Amino acid sequence: MGYRLAVGFIATIGLATISVSYVVYRRRQKSRGKKLSNNPKWKQVGTVMEISMYPLQSGAPLIIPNAKCDSFGISTRGLRDRCLVLLNAQDEAAFSGTYPSMLAISTEIEDECSLVVRAPGKEPLSLNLSRIAEGKPIKEKQRNGFTMRLIECDEIHHEWFSIVILQRTRGLKLFIVLEPNIQPDIWGDDKSDFNPIMVMNNKSVSDLNQRLVLTPKVHHLQFRGNLLLECNDNVKPYDEDTWSWLKIGDTAKACVLQYRGPCLRCISPNVDIKTCKHSPHFEPLKTLKSYRLVHNSKEPTMGAYYNINREGFIKHNDPVYAIVASK
Ligand SMILES: *[C@@H]1O[C@H](CO)[C@@H](O)[C@H](O)[C@H]1NC(C)=O
Numbered sequence: 629m630g631y632r633l634a635v636g637f638i639a640t641i642g643l644a645t646i647s648v649s650y651v652v653y654r655r656r657q658k659s660r661g662k663k664l665s666n667n668p669k670w671k672q673v674g675t676v677m678e679i680s681m682y683p684l685q686s687g688a689p690l691i692i693p694n695a696k697c698d699s700f701g702i703s704t705r706g707l708r709d710r711c712l713v714l715l716n717a718q719d720e721a722a723f724s725g726t727y728p729s730m731l732a733i734s735t736e737i738e739d740e741c742s743l744v745v746r747a748p749g750k751e752p753l754s755l756n757l758s759r760i761a762e763g764k765p766i767k768e769k770q771r772n773g774f775t776m777r778l779i780e781c782d783e784i785h786h787e788w789f790s791i792v793i794l795q796r797t798r799g800l801k802l803f804i805v806l807e808p809n810i811q812p813d814i815w816g817d818d819k820s821d822f823n824p825i826m827v828m829n830n831k832s833v834s835d836l837n838q839r840l841v842l843t844p845k846v847h848h849l850q851f852r853g854n855l856l857l858e859c860n861d862n863v864k865p866y867d868e869d870t871w872s873w874l875k876i877g878d879t880a881k882a883c884v885l886q887y888r889g890p891c892l893r894c895i896s897p898n899v900d901i902k903t904c905k906h907s908p909h910f911e912p913l914k915t916l917k918s919y920r921l922v923h924n925s926k927e928p929t930m931g932a933y934y935n936i937n938r939e940g941f942i943k944h945n946d947p948v949y950a951i952v953a954s955k
């Protein structure tokens with residue numbers, strides 16, 4: 629049972645759901661677009677160019693050909709986006725802005741709920757999350773205003789990651805992240821660790837790269853998105869800021885996403901994903917700050933977060949339709 633058992637907790641939230649539902653209702657009323665109309669006027673904006681997930685939070689991206697999209701984000705073969713996190717003794721998550729070498733920790737899916745983790749110069753580590761979770765208690769930790777539900781992995785896992793990242797045998801502990809016991813609508817603000825889906829339009833990256841004249845071009849995966857869209861001529865850079873709804877696929881069961889907020893940027897995109905080093909010129913953040921402080925006076929926007937409104941399966945090359953927010 630293990631991991632599956634834990635995943636089943638969603639069905640057991642009962643009372644807690646009732647008590648938060650009023651808050652959910654209030655927030656929904658305030659959010660953009662409110663409710664999808666019965667006869668939505670979808671306009672095709674492009675196609676799905678790339679789907680990425682980050683099985684280890686702050687680790688290397690994993691590009692996948694298709695994914696399941698549900699309220700908690702994307703997953704494939706029983707593995708969720710950011711299903712593993714490393715915490716230090718203060719319960720702070722290890723972060724690639726602080727430890728750029730984390731971006732060299734890659735993951736490969738081996739089987740249902742199983743993956744292999746690799747780091748330069750180290751023996752690969754196999755992680756069967758079902759087996760690791762078996763018989764272990766769920767630990768709850770407070771994080772950004774709500775409760776994270778975690779299962780602690782074993783000593784050998786803590787050691788492997790501590791050696792790779794800190795060059796010592798202790799200091800970081802590996803946890804499996806379970807779905808939070810809460811409705812996605814009331815998850816914390818933009819910096820919460822539980823943002824369902826980050827969407828970026830390919831033209832936004834191209835536009836930024838045209839402005840980065842003196843430094844190497846930025847790779848779109850430095851922004852750690854989930855969906856990169858290849859957009860049509862009718863779409864401008866940064867239009868992802870303006871779509872209140874997105875539909876992915878053209879079947880009756882297509883997945884529907886609802887705009888939730890801007891993705892505000894800290895220093896992590898300044899780490900080059902090939903070299904795992906910080907940009908000595910503080911780019912692309914410096915350039916982004918010169919023209920993209922559109923939602924916040926300190927942190928520029930690049931990409932947008934979306935909640936999943938209708939669950940579904942998405943794949944590479946699926947058509948993408950949008951409804952533009954009315955001003
Ligand atoms: C992972 O562990 C589960 C539960 O112990 C087991 O049923 C499954 O076969 C294992 N998967 C792999 C790939 O070893």
Ligand SMILES: *[C@@H]1O[C@H](CO)[C@@H](O)[C@H](O)[C@H]1NC(C)=O
Pocket residue numbers: 830831833834847848858
């Ligand atoms: C976006 O798409 C265009 C056209 O296919 C391509 O030339 C460009 O390299 C892409 N940009 C990124 C960041 O992948």
